[in-house]
Amino acid sequence: METNAQESASLHVLERKVDALGEQLALLLEHQRRQQELIDEVLPILREIMRVGITKLDALEQRGYFAFAQESLHLLDALVVSTPPEELRQLGESLGRILRAVKALTQPEVLDMAAQAAQALQHPHAEDAPKGLLGMLKASHDDDVRRGMAVMLEGLRYLGKASVQASAPAEAPRAPRALLGARRLAAPQAAAPQPAPPRRAAAPPPAPAACAAPSQEGADPTWTEARAEEIARALGLGGLSEAHWAVIRFAREDFAAQGRSPNVRRLAQGSGLPIKEIYTLFPKAPGVMAAQVAGIPKPVGCI
Amino acid sequence: MSEDHAPRKVAIICSKGGLDEAYPALILANAARMSGIDAFVFFTFYGLDVITAAKVDHLHVNMAGNPSSPMPTMIAGLPGMERFAAKMMRDRMTELDLPTAREMIEILEGAGAQLYACELAMTMMKVKREELLPQVHDVITAMDFYELAEGAQIIFT
Known part of the structure; x- marks a missing residue:
């Protein structure tokens, strides 16, 4: 009897489980039905969206947007590859100026003017074109031509000014630069226009010694009066007279003052002796001989 | 300048009287003397103008027909232009303290360079001996010139 009761109990449990399963199955079926309904409803809408989207994209494609984008990418790539970072930095620094310039260029009146100029370029009046120099002169009587010339001249003036500023040495590195070429000039500025080096290291005051460049050598530091006598004897001058010494002293003083050896004429002027006397005192190349005895470099120049 | 050889010698012929034409001869002669030649x-x-007392201070520069002249020939030919060009050149020479032509002649005499006048040219130009500068050593003929120039290098300007 006991087993019978047990069996009926488990059967009951089983029955309940099957019931629950059936319910769940019904629920699931209901869900699926709803989903199917939803899909059935949404699909046409999606299709419509797809259709419209494709038409739109096709239209864009036909108008060249994609090709443009692709090319733009290439362009950007090329730009990135070819632009070193420091240039980009410079570009960023001058962005404000660029924008200002663009703004100035896109003022309506400027654009009008450009349009008119372009029109004139497209339809030149060949028959009106001035011929030769006289034609040019005649054309310059026209008021419009004059105004145009004034504008061009003014523009040239600014351009010139700006180019001077752009090439000025680094004293004013932040000075406003011209649109044109300024950035290009900015980089090699350090190496660019060095002020011309002084022509000679020790530039003496312009000495009145015609076409004579200063001597580059210095005076003999070991020179003494005794040494002068020795050199004079070696040159065949014999003993040095007071007149000789006047010339030698002047030559040394003048060399110290001017940085160049005096020529014959200057020796005569400085020592107060006539040229003839200089030639007698130092026969044969007196300028050179006097310089040798005085321990200074040979004089240079033509007089 | 070696003493073993015969002394070096130059003979310079000055045949033109322009300021720019006279200076080369004068400067070359002076430079020779300064070099012991x-x-x-x-x-x-x-x-002859260069050694004529009345003319030596008024040597002119002819710009007309001179391709190196900065002045177009048409303008260089206008009256007074050579005087103007000469003044410009003279001023520049003064600025550089270059001696004048007269002074150059004096320097040459002091330096021992000898100055000769051409006899034929003097006859042709009707120049008398007393009109020449006192620094002129002598009046000679072309044949005398060759005699004097023996062993010399001849320079024609």
Whole structure:
């Protein structure tokens, strides 16, 4: 009897489980039905969206947007590859100026003017074109031509000014630069226009010694009066007279003052002796001989 | 300048009287003397102006027909232009303290360069001996010139 009761109990449990399963199955079926309904409803809408989207994209494609984008990418790539970072930095620094310039260029009146100029370029009046120099002169009587010339001249003036500023040495590195070429000039500025080096290291005051460049050598530091006598004897001058010494002293003083050896004429002027006397005192190349005895470099120049 | 050889010598012929034409002869002669070279200058034809007392201070520069002139020939030919060009050149020379032509002649004499006038040219130009500068050593003929120039290098300007 006991087993019978047990069996009926488990059967009951089983029955309940099957019931629950059936319910769940019904629920699931209901869900699926709803989903199917939803899909059935949404699909046409999606299709419509797809259709419209494709038409739109096709239209864009036909108008060249994609090709443009692709090319733009290439362009950007090329730009990135070819632009070193420091240039980009410079570009960023001058962005404000660029924008200002663009703004100035896109003022309506400027654009009008450009349009008119372009029109004139497209339809030149060949028959009106001035011929030769006289034609040019005649054309310059026209008021419009004059105004145009004034504008061009003014523009040239600014351009010139700006180019001077752009090439000025680094004293004013932040000075406003011209649109044109300024950035290009900015980089090699350090190496660019060095002020011309002084022509000679020790530039003496312009000495009145015609076409004579200063001597580059210095005076003999070991020179003494005794040494002068020795050199004079070696040159065949014999003993040095007071007149000789006047010339030698002047030559040394003048060399110290001017940085160049005096020529014959200057020796005569400085020592107060006539040229003839200089030639007698130092026969044969007196300028050179006097310089040798005085321990200074040979004089240079033509007089 | 070696003493073993015969002394070097130059003979310079000055045949033109322009300021720019006279200076080369004068400067070359002076430079020769400054270098210890014997030098003499033979003044002939218009070169006589350089040793004529009344003309030596008024040597002109002819810009007309001179391709190196900064002035177009048409303008250079206008009256007074050579005087103007000469003044410009003279001013520049003064600025550089270059001696004047007269002074150059004096320097040459002091330096021992000898100056000769051409006899034929003097006859042709009707220049008398007393009109020449006192620094002129002598009046000679072309044949005398060759005699004097023996062993010399001849420079024609």
